[in-house]
Amino acid sequence: MDAEILAWFTRQGGTYDAERFGLSQFPGQGRGAIALTDIPEDHTLFSIPRDLTLSLRTSSLPASFGLGAWKSGGLSTGWAGLMLCMMWEESKSSESKWSVYFQSMPSTFSTPMFWNEQEIEELEGTAVVDKIGRQDAEKDYHERVLPALQSRPDLFPPHLLDVHFTLERYHMMGSRILSRSFTVENWDSADDDEEEEEFNEMDVDSSPSRGQQDQNAQREAKDGEEKFHDEVAEEDEDEEDPSDVAMVPMADILNARYGSENAKLFYEKHTLRMVSTKPISAGEQIWNTYGDPPNSDLLRRYGHVDQVPLPQGDVGNPADIVEIRADLVVSTANSQADQERIDWWLEEGGDDTFILDNDFDLPETMISLIKLVQLPSADWEKAKQKGKPPKPKVDAGVLAVIVDVLNKRLAQYGTSVQEDTELLSTRTDLTDNHKNAVVVRLGEKRILSIVLEQQQQQLQAMQSHVTDVKRKRGAESSTCSTHTAKKGKR
Incomplete structure (x- = not known):
């Protein structure tokens, strides 16, 4: 191959x-x-x-399908349209210029999208579970792709539906995009409008050596792709343009x-x-x-993980992170937190998820949120008027909440650091999926454990300091009382 x-x-x-x-x-x-x-x-x-890249710009399917129908069918947003294009191009076999390319791509994957329920359970506590997206993908297939397939038997011959356009093939194309695609933005030359126009006109292949299509079809597809890109880009300039996602042989x-x-x-x-x-x-x-x-x-x-030596002597991925949801922080800091404060936090651009990494530093925004939900009513009104959340200043009260949050986050995993370490070192019968799941959750728990230990030590130091100050004040007060009593006897 x-x-x-x-x-x-x-x-x-x-x-x-x-x-x-x-x-x-x-x-x-x-x-x-x-x-x-x-x-x-x-x-x-x-x-x-x-x-030669394969995207919504270079496949002629959107223009052949009709731009109005393509957009109204929800195929101009997300990946559903590109996944349909890929299934269509592959169904054309040798008539598609990407036929050999499709033969070279993997057709099976070891990503969690294809794991069974028991294997998914091994990822309990990690952020992976909520990001697999299988249900969302299947919803898109049934609500966007199937209606498109059924509406155009001229483009999607019925005898090919059970071969090239099944839900399984849809998942496979999605995994190919997830694991192999690049973001290939449209060429933009602000200094030369003619260059941009020339580039737009080359989105569809018209090389005589590869001219497999009728010239009129090429022109129609090319014009359609230009309109498709322009119209999608106009819808929301802040969102990623789905036509930027491309397979790059x-x-x-x-x-x-x-x-x-x-x-x-x-x-x-x-x-x-x-x-x-x-x-x-x-x-x-x-x-x-x-x-x-x-x-x-x-x-x-x-579908794989990286393990390299870490500074603390273990092996893992130095880029590992842990996600802590804001709702866990809020419920721990103040179980009766005012919803108005939470809504205000989000409207002001506050994070709904906090990230811990191998720097082991606390996110300042998490500290700020804790202080926000604990503010007295008068201070909350002042913060709202100023449009600024509280400064991320750590005190013993905040640290106590953080320690509680970290303990609760660790409890979301089904195993401990020690148990996972023993699994990897003693079990030789683990499947690749099981082993990878253990590596992922162990990397996250190591970060949490180190941060937790640091915060516990800092909290103990603060509490000891407060105790020492109280003891000193108490001793001074006692000395002062004794001295006053002696003076009274005279």
């Missing part, structure tokens, strides 16, 4: 350095890219024509690992280029990491 994908890539206008860049299978990681010879820094490994073959990036994708007017960001020795894997996500995101998106 490696030779096929490379040959297809060049036939479609892609270029790559065959002397230095190759594909290979890596144990436990599948297909990836390898340096065939030493690669210098800032070297172009391969170049991809923008029209060749670039999505590169694997990722924490702190290992040695290549990066650069976006240009007509092409995307994968460029080395540091020297790569012959035989090394070529890595392209879009940031360094925590294990919770790695598992949810890609």
Whole structure:
């Protein structure tokens, strides 16, 4: 398959350095890219024509379906439209220029989207569970995709529905997007309007060497895609443009690992280029990491986790985080908290989730929220008038709440740090899914445990200080009383 994908890539206008860049299978990681010879820094490994990316801009389905129907059917928001485009392009087999590309992509995934209920239970307490999104995806399929399929038998032949357009295929396309897509924004040249117009006109392939479609269909699709992008962009400039989400052949073959990036994708007017960001020795894997996500995101998106040495002597992912919901903080700080205060906090841009990471610092916004819900009524009115939440100043009362919050957050997991550590070190029969779940929850609990210990120590220090001050004042008061009594006897 490696030779096929490379040959297809060049036939479609892609270029790559065959002397230095190759594909290979890596144990436990599948297909990836390898340096065939030493690669210098800032070297172009391969170049991809923008029209070879697969997105709502480059697929002709939205225009063929009709822009009005596409929008009214809810296919212009979210990923449902792109997932439908991918199913449609794959159903066209060799008639689609992406046919070989589809054959090279994985069809099975180890992400939690495909886990059974027992496996999902192993993620209890982590933020992964609420982000799997299986129910939302199935709702989109039934409410958006199925009606579209049934409305256009000319585009979606009935005999293909049970093969290429099933719910299972929909989930598979969603996982392909989640694990392999890139954000490829429309080229914008503020200094040259003609360049932007020229780029817009190349969204649909019109190269004679790859001219599989009728020229009139190309023109119609091209015009439709321009209108589609413009109309979607006008709806809400603050929201991510779904037509920016794209599958990028060749670039999505590169694997990722924490702190290992040695290549990066650069976006240009007509092409995307994968460029080395540091020297790569012959035989090394070529890595392209879009940031360094925590294990919770790695598992949810890609089905694997990272484990590297940590400063405290353990192994894990230095990018791990823990999410603490604001409602847990509010209920702990003040079980009778006024809903008006909570609404005001959110309206003013306050966080509804707080993040702890391997810096082990308390989020100042969490401290501010605790003080807000505990303010006396008069102080609350002043804060509301000023439009400012309380300053994040820590005192013993706030620390007591934080310690309580952290204990409650830890209790949301079904196991302890010690139990998870023993599982990983002594159990050799764990499935990959079970092991990955343990790694994710253990990484989160380690952060919580360290932060909890720090806050407990700080709280004890504050309480000891208060006790010492009271004892000192008491001693001074006693000495003063004794002295006064003696004076009275004279």
